[in-house]
Amino acid sequence: MTIQVQTGTFDPGQMLNALHGRHAGVGASVAFVGYVRDFNDGEEVAGMLLEHYPGMTEKALQKIADEASRRWPLIRLDILHRVGRLEPGEPIVFVGVTSAHRDAAFEASHYVIDYLKTRAPFWKKEDTGAGPRWVEARDSDNAALDKWSAAQ
Amino acid sequence: MITVQFFARYRETLGTDQEQLPWDDGLDSLEALRTRLVARGEGWSVLAERRLMCARNQDMCDLQEPLRDGDEVAFFPPVTGG
Numbered sequence: 629m630t631i632q633v634q635t636g637t638f639d640p641g642q643m644l645n646a647l648h649g650r651h652a653g654v655g656a657s658v659a660f661v662g663y664v665r666d667f668n669d670g671e672e673v674a675g676m677l678l679e680h681y682p683g684m685t686e687k688a689l690q691k692i693a694d695e696a697s698r699r700w701p702l703i704r705l706d707i708l709h710r711v712g713r714l715e716p717g718e719p720i721v722f723v724g725v726t727s728a729h730r731d732a733a734f735e736a737s738h739y740v741i742d743y744l745k746t747r748a749p750f751w752k753k754e755d756t757g758a759g760p761r762w763v764e765a766r767d768s769d770n771a772a773l774d775k776w777s778a779a780q
Numbered sequence: 781m782i783t784v785q786f787f788a789r790y791r792e793t794l795g796t797d798q799e800q801l802p803w804d805d806g807l808d809s810l811e812a813l814r815t816r817l818v819a820r821g822e823g824w825s826v827l828a829e830r831r832l833m834c835a836r837n838q839d840m841c842d843l844q845e846p847l848r849d850g851d852e853v854a855f856f857p858p859v860t861g862g
Contacts (some may be wrong), residue, residue: 684854
């Protein structure tokens with residue numbers, strides 16, 4: 629299990645291969661990659677700054693990863709989240725999970741990204757044609773957690 | 781002493797990212813600390829927002845969380861990573 633927070637970009641293909649790690653017990657890997665879009669809430673986006681809470685960020689991601697590992701039989705779980713300046717089209721976040729079977733990999737990766745979006749201390753500030761603006765959290769992100777509360 | 785940190789929009793509104801405050805018996809919860817900061821007036825009212833989030837010693841918590849001398853507290857708007 630690796631948890632990384634970094635300013636530099638990353639190659640999702642390399643991340644996916646490292647996640648598998650030539651482990652012959654792996655029957656399934658599922659990866660979620662989030663990207664910077666060039667348009668959001670009616671404005672063109674020229675880039676963004678991602679702020680975080682050093683120390684707490686790593687701790688929060690570790691807690692989410694630990695809980696996912698407790699709920700599903702995982703072989704490996706990797707999380708990489710970028711901070712600092714990001715350009716449209718660049719990857720922001722990688723969540724990758726391997727397991728013997730697909731259901732655990734699908735569900736655990738979905739669980740991790742849902743919790744990351746609502747429980748990890750990151751904040752996006754977009755550069756738009758109308759000036760910089762903080763991205764507002766969506767109620768739907770919190771509502772997404774409901775599907776996990778009853779599970780297992 | 782307690783250390784209070786502010787992030788993102790709150791950091792910008794307050795013009796500071798952290799401060800240290802002497803602890804006293806009245807600061808028995810994060811809510812008590814928030815109330816004291818909001819009472820400073822002007823920009824500090826941003827901490828009265830309903831959707832404010834907080835953490836104690838780098839773990840997310842609610843405002844009823846008890847506060848102790850030496851704690852690191854953070855107030856921030858809803859998170860938007862991922």
